[in-house]
Amino acid sequence: MGLGAPLTTAPTPGRRIPNEPSPPLAPTATDSRHSEAYYEVKGTIFGALIEAIDLAQLAKLDAESAREEIRDIVNEIVAIKNVVMSISEQEELLDDICNDVLGYGPLEPLLARDDIADIMVNGSGTTYIEVMGKIQKTGIRFRDNQQLLNICQRIVSQIGRRVDESSPICDARLPDGSRVNVIVPPLSIDGPALTIRKFKKDKLTLEQLVRYGTITHEGAEILKVIGRSRVNTIVSGGTGSGKTTLLNCLTQFIDDDERIITCEDAAELQLQQPHVVRLETRPPNLEGEGQVTMRDLVRNCLRMRPERIIVGEVRGPEAFDLLQAMNTGHDGSMGTLHANNPREGLSRLESMITMGGFSLPSRTIREMVCGSVDVVVQVARLRDGSRKITHITEVMGMEGDVVITQDLFVYDLMGEDAKGNLIGRHRSTGIGRPRFWDRARYYGEEKRLAAALDAAEAVSSELGKS
Numbered sequence: 001m002g003l004g005a006p007l008t009t010a011p012t013p014g015r016r017i018p019n020e021p022s023p024p025l026a027p028t029a030t031d032s033r034h035s036e037a038y039y040e041v042k043g044t045i046f047g048a049l050i051e052a053i054d055l056a057q058l059a060k061l062d063a064e065s066a067r068e069e070i071r072d073i074v075n076e077i078v079a080i081k082n083v084v085m086s087i088s089e090q091e092e093l094l095d096d097i098c099n100d101v102l103g104y105g106p107l108e109p110l111l112a113r114d115d116i117a118d119i120m121v122n123g124s125g126t127t128y129i130e131v132m133g134k135i136q137k138t139g140i141r142f143r144d145n146q147q148l149l150n151i152c153q154r155i156v157s158q159i160g161r162r163v164d165e166s167s168p169i170c171d172a173r174l175p176d177g178s179r180v181n182v183i184v185p186p187l188s189i190d191g192p193a194l195t196i197r198k199f200k201k202d203k204l205t206l207e208q209l210v211r212y213g214t215i216t217h218e219g220a221e222i223l224k225v226i227g228r229s230r231v232n233t234i235v236s237g238g239t240g241s242g243k244t245t246l247l248n249c250l251t252q253f254i255d256d257d258e259r260i261i262t263c264e265d266a267a268e269l270q271l272q273q274p275h276v277v278r279l280e281t282r283p284p285n286l287e288g289e290g291q292v293t294m295r296d297l298v299r300n301c302l303r304m305r306p307e308r309i310i311v312g313e314v315r316g317p318e319a320f321d322l323l324q325a326m327n328t329g330h331d332g333s334m335g336t337l338h339a340n341n342p343r344e345g346l347s348r349l350e351s352m353i354t355m356g357g358f359s360l361p362s363r364t365i366r367e368m369v370c371g372s373v374d375v376v377v378q379v380a381r382l383r384d385g386s387r388k389i390t391h392i393t394e395v396m397g398m399e400g401d402v403v404i405t406q407d408l409f410v411y412d413l414m415g416e417d418a419k420g421n422l423i424g425r426h427r428s429t430g431i432g433r434p435r436f437w438d439r440a441r442y443y444g445e446e447k448r449l450a451a452a453l454d455a456a457e458a459v460s461s462e463l464g465k466s
């Protein structure tokens with residue numbers, strides 16, 4: 001990271017001036033000990049510092065040099081503003097400011113936890129987290145919206161951006177790979193809103209998904225065949241439903257000798273294969289220039305002799321290029337998209353192409369979708385917080401104007417237990433020969449596929465009897 005300043009300040013006793021009112025906010029992990037007057041002084045100095053310093057340049061320095069730089073400027077500001085402070089007070093203020101500028105203040109304890117999937121800060125007073133699929137409120141508070149804004153500023157400065165009234169929206173990334181979105185007033189009405197999707201170093205594997213009940217063993221076997229046999233696959237699901245995680249799982253079964261190119265908005269996938277090129281889009285800079293879109297990447301990819309193309313999230317006209325790639329010898333390409341069921345996923349692809357301004361008749365677009373996508377895997381986050389693969393669905397072709405699909409594997413919701421956990425089961429639909437059977441045979445996977453389908457059906461009929 002290069003800016004590895006201490007993450008939290010060790011509390012220094014005896015700072016509070018007697019008879020001063022306590023800080024109005026509940027204590028947080030980093031700030032629980034100072035008086036209003038202190039915050040006022042700090043706020044003034046901090047404001048002046050942010051004005052004076054080039055955050056993007058600062059982000060390039062190592063922690064020691066950055067600290068020195070801040071120290072010089074703070075000393076200067078203290079002198080100019082005629083702030084009366086003892087040397088030790090000044091040192092402490094410097095520590096505090098460095099933590100805010102170089103660290104993430106009250107967010108640090110949340111960032112240090114591995115069990116958190118998302119951190120959602122709605123203004124200085126309210127922070128929610130998602131743990132085990134459930135959203136909970138935390139006691140973490142920021143001193144005020146200014147402190148929160150400063151931390152947001154610090155996060156986005158690492159990618160050379162600023163957030164302020166004139167440029168109030170920004171996507172960024174933490175040094176550990178976590179995805180960040182910041183939106184500040186006047187667009188967010190009650191203070192800056194900061195959303196962090198924490199990066200998980202150890203991505204879940206298909207075995208773990210089986211253990212969590214996201215899919216059964218048999219279903220996972222079918223997914224392995226799909227991943228290995230170069231079946232063109234779309235992972236569909238809602239926000240935070242586990243699309244990227246599942247896509248990552250599917251890539252684990254790609255052979256080592258294939259050349260894979262990944263295109264993402266923020267690199268999240270972790271492919272284990274040796275021959276991978278990772279590409280990432282780029283937002284426009286402050287002057288609105290230099291943007292590289294997903295479509296640019298996918299198109300460029302086609303000139304890089306890929307064998308498979310993996311698109312993190314398809315949300316626009318790049319759908320056209322991905323489908324073309326699937327259609328023109330880059331079998332086994334994959335992508336995720338946002339939809340609530342497999343059929344909706346297919347029609348989303350259609351509408352992304354229609355809205356992308358391609359002047360093609362709608363039937364042609366539909367035929368293209370049908371001819372390219374082999375399988376849609378649907379994931380969902382259920383209301384009890386659990387994540388399930390709810391469909392493995394094949395695209396069969398068209399009858400007239402209608403796309404025909406066939407479910408191989410589905411999840412049925414059956415009820416709810418006393419604790420509010422949903423009860424359901426995965427079942428096979430009894431299809432013995434999916435459309436990708438020949439493909440599986442070509443890759444020597446037909447035994448695994450047959451065994452998985454048989455076992456799935458046996459389990460389903462057992463369940464049916466009980």
Ligand SMILES: Nc1ncnc2c1ncn2[C@@H]1O[C@H](COP(=O)(O)OP(=O)(O)OP(=O)(O)O)[C@@H](O)[C@H]1O
Pocket residue numbers: 116117118197200204209212214237238239240241242243244245246387388
């Ligand atoms: N099957 C699962 N069981 C438990 N946790 C899961 C499962 N799948 C994903 N998660 C966790 O849920 C969080 C969100 O997962 P992921 O990033 O894959 O979702 P997504 O659908 O791609 O989200 P987005 O729409 O924001 O791109 C991650 O922290 C991930 O580890």
Ligand SMILES: [Mg+2]
Pocket residue numbers: 243244245313
């Ligand atoms: Mg995702």
